[in-house]
Amino acid sequence: MTASLSKVISGWGRYPVAESILVRPEQMRQVRMPEGDSLICRGQGRSYGDAAISSQGWVMLTERLNRFLAFDSVTGLLTAEAGVTLAEILETFVPRGWFPTVTPGTQYVSLGGAVAADVHGKNHHHGGTFAAHVTELELILADGRRQRCSPGKNEALFWATVGGMGLTGIITEVSFRLMPIETAAIVAQHYAAPDLETTFKWLEDADHDDQYSVAWIDCAGRGRQLGRGIVMGGHHAGRDELPSDWEEPLGFSPRQPKNVPFDLPRFVLNRFTVAAFNEHYYRRQGSKKRPFVTNCHDFFYPLDALNDWNRLYGKRGFLQYQVAIPEPHAYEGMRCLLESLASSRQPSFLAVLKRLGPGNAAPLSFPLAGYTLALDLPMAGEKVLNLLRRLDELVLEYGGRVYLAKDARLSPESLRTMYPRLGEWQQIKRMVDPEGRFQSDLSRRLQLTGAP
Ligand SMILES: Cc1cc2nc3c(=O)[nH]c(=O)nc-3n(C[C@H](O)[C@H](O)[C@H](O)COP(=O)(O)OP(=O)(O)OC[C@H]3O[C@@H](n4cnc5c(N)ncnc54)[C@H](O)[C@@H]3O)c2cc1C
Structure with a gap:
């Protein structure tokens, strides 16, 4: 393998951080296991928590293995x-x-x-x-x-x-x-749902559903406005759906993202600024009453417009809490989660609700037939960790699970209940990696390969 470098790295949420030994092979033929040490791969480091960091082994960057x-x-x-x-x-x-x-x-x-x-x-x-x-x-x-x-x-x-x-x-x-x-374009449509019940109804209803659908939720909404949101649907535009002045149906240029030059001070994101932003966003997006044609960047990747947008949460970083709750109790489960979040008075800057189809044969795959909710919460020490422990209990009560690609703080006990096929996965892991050479901070924290 190529030369190594010791560096403090993190996932996208910038919490937790770990000093890791990084190696970056330039070509596939240079890839090999380190002698007597553990290894974990790191792609673009877009998992939020500790899946692609390792304080006790090597981290292999795959960015040059891109042919x-x-x-x-x-x-x-x-x-x-x-x-x-x-x-x-x-x-x-x-x-x-x-x-x-x-x-x-x-x-x-x-x-x-x-x-x-x-x-x-x-x-x-x-x-x-x-x-x-x-x-x-x-x-x-x-x-x-x-x-x-x-x-x-x-x-x-x-x-x-x-x-x-x-x-x-x-x-x-x-x-x-x-x-x-x-074409490279998307025909999108927005519907402003006044409450959680309507948001769910529209995500399920064939008249509002499309090839893609998702709802942005206003987490500052309380009482009758709890779970109000914008249901956003869209599909790849056919040529006949493009406006006559649309140049190059398959035209696509890579985006030039803007930089966030410094870590934002903590006071900028608080529950008052979040509530004001959400009110504005709800009204603005909800005012788009008719279908409109947009580009793939804006429809699929709005956050990619800002490089390093994770710096907006300040130096301590943030946690993304993404959970799935199965049917038939997904609605009640999500309602309880949003109520707990609202009464905690901790701001979630972004909240996204999606409908999920059935799960697959992978023992540790996250999606299950039901709904998933993702929340971004500034890392505020024990206050936010305690809130998330309470939310875990609700998720467990409703038979749901936390998404490992976003996780930075779940307990091994909760993981075992949330992923009942963990034992099946561990058997295969033992067969292909009996000495536990592949490890990350996430795998050790969650005792994914068994108790230490
Ligand atoms: C803005 C944003 C939006 C997102 N939206 C979604 C979403 O809509 N749906 C969703 O499912 N996820 C979403 N994610 C999460 C993201 O898709 C996943 O975390 C994904 O794994 C990140 O890919 P990566 O290359 O950055 O992997 P990393 O974060 O570098 O690594 C993630 C995991 O993949 C493993 N890995 C990477 N490369 C290899 C390899 N070559 N061999 C073996 N293991 C490897 C790592 O060891 C680690 O366990 C989002 C993340 C961000 C930042």
Whole structure:
């Protein structure tokens, strides 16, 4: 492997931080396991907590392992090294009429990270997770062997790697299907829902649903306004849906994000500024009464417009708390969560509610048939950690779970109840990595491979 460097790193939430030994191979043939030490891969570091950091081992950056290897322009099957990002895929393939079948809310994720977290997008209720479109993976296992796996070959390893948070091996190659698009534009529509009941009703109702749908929730809303939000639907625009003056239907240029030059002081984001912002946003977005044509950046990746937007939460960072609650009690569960959040008087700057379709065969994959809510909370020490422990109890009561790609503070006990198929995953982990060579701060904190 190439030279190493010791550096303090974190996930996207900037909490927690860890001094880690970083290595960055320039080419796939330089990738190997470190002698007698543990390793975890790091793609774009867009997981929020401690999944891609390690205070007791090596962290391998995959950013240079980013070559496209093969593309079939009839089926849309793309094979690429695992460090390739969705941003690189969009730039190359959108102008050719192809789009990732599943995309999370940022384009700055690597393929390895998308598989390891089994990411989902605004179309999970129609298209499943990223893994649903993966046909084959190649891994380097703990003993250095290269191993291919797919839903039909070495399938136990395949499903343990999907959602396995980098703990089964180094993902080197990913083959997956892109979907054809006629244009790079999206036809979007917004509906202002006055309360949580209406938000849920519209997310379920075929007249409001679309290829993609999601709701932004005003967390400052209380009483009758609890859970009010903007339901946002959209689909890839056909050529006949574009306005006549729209130039280049498949035109797509990479975005030039603006920088956040410094960490924002803590007092700027408080419950009063959040409430004022939310009121403005609710009125502005809710005033768009008719469908409108927009570009993929604005529809899928609004936060990518600002580089380092995580600095807006100040030096102590923030926590993203994303949970899923299964049907038939998702509505009551989400209601209780939002009530607890509102009565805690702690501001959540962003809250997003999505409908989820059925889960898949991966024991640690997050989505389950129901709903998911994601909240961003400034890291304010014990005050926020206590709130999240109370929210965990509600999530457990409603049979739900926390998303590991966002987590920085869950307990091992809660994890075991939230992921009842953990034992199944651990058996495969023991088979492919008996000495526990793949480890991260997340895996140790959550005792993912068993009690120490
Ligand atoms: C603004 C924003 C919006 C987001 N929206 C969504 C969303 O809508 N839906 C969703 O599901 N997620 C979402 N996420 C989370 C993000 O998609 C996942 O955390 C994803 O894993 C990040 O990819 P990454 O390349 O940055 O991985 P990292 O954060 O670097 O790593 C994440 C995990 O993947 C493992 N990993 C990475 N590369 C490899 C490899 N080559 N081999 C083995 N393991 C590897 C790491 O070890 C780690 O466990 C969002 C994140 C941000 C910042």
